[in-house]
Amino acid sequence: MSTTTGRRRPGRPSKAEAGDTKAALLDAALRLFAQKGYAGTSVRAIAREVGLSESVLYAHFDGKRAIYDAAMALAGPQAAVVAADEAPQDPAAFVESFAARVLAAWDTPRSWQVVSLASRDGLIHDEALNAGIEDALAHLSEVFGGWLSEGRIRTDLGGPDDLAYALLAPMAHARVLWLHSDATPAQRERARHRMTSHAAFFARALQNPGDQAPSSP
Structure with a gap:
């Protein structure tokens, strides 16, 4: 009898975890934008600010512009x-x-x-x-x-x-x-x-x- 019913697959984040990651990336991007400006901030720097890879960032945002647009939507x-x-x-x-x-x-x-x-x-x-x-x-x-x-x-x-x-x-x-x-x-x-x-x-x-x-x- 299987005991895995209702469990998520290993390595797959829950919706709550995904939401937390997206919020952390957004906050990190805004901090860096404030320090270095929009043009002076790279996608790599945003990902590194929260200890993640660029691929993880791209799983949540299409790119730097998408992060800016998300910030506009929130604030x-x-x-x-x-x-x-x-x-x-x-x-x-x-x-x-x-x-x-x-x-x-x-x-x-x-x-x-x-x-x-x-x-x-x-x-x-x-x-x-x-x-x-x-x-x-x-x-x-x-x-x-x-x-x-x-x-x-x-x-x-x-x-x-x-x-x-x-x-x-x-x-x-x-x-x-x-x-x-x-x-x-x-x-x-x-x-x-x-x-x-x-x-x-x-x-x-x-x-x-x-x-x-x-x-x-």
């Missing part, structure tokens, strides 16, 4: 897409929830490294990064468009595209300035304050005059 503007897709019904609550979710995704060591990499190596104008930003803006525009058509927010501030850009652009600006690898703790705290303050201001500005709470006498 780039796509985080804003996810937040926009989970919009609550109340516009003001959505704006503040959106800012909190985006800040949580962008305020991590991995995300700081992504910003430093993009700015130092001239990748700030990279096609994938710009496509991610446009995708995030499109998702936000759809949310605002629905609320405008329902009369749930002010209509005198601009169209859906205007509102999407007005919400996201100051947050992205704070990220580039103060949420990167070389930023000081004080600078990162400034980014958090600016992003949350902007969201609170934007949420108030969206409200129709009749929906705003009366001021205290």
Whole structure:
């Protein structure tokens, strides 16, 4: 009677192990990118950073560009897409929830490294990064468009595209300035304050005059 049922073959990593290896390679690549730049980092150096062979790296990524794209997917503007897709019904609550979710995704060591990499190596104008930003803006525009058509927010501030850009652009600006690898703790705290303050201001500005709470006498 066989006793090997349900066991994986020798040498074949489990899904958990494969996921751990992929995450370790991604983190190693971002460390090296931050130190040596994208162009100055080789696939061999990334593999050696975690004590693996190049063949193991290629089992998880097609190459260096694929690693960069994976970093963008985890810590780039796509985080804003996810937040926009989970919009609550109340516009003001959505704006503040959106800012909190985006800040949580962008305020991590991995995300700081992504910003430093993009700015130092001239990748700030990279096609994938710009496509991610446009995708995030499109998702936000759809949310605002629905609320405008329902009369749930002010209509005198601009169209859906205007509102999407007005919400996201100051947050992205704070990220580039103060949420990167070389930023000081004080600078990162400034980014958090600016992003949350902007969201609170934007949420108030969206409200129709009749929906705003009366001021205290």
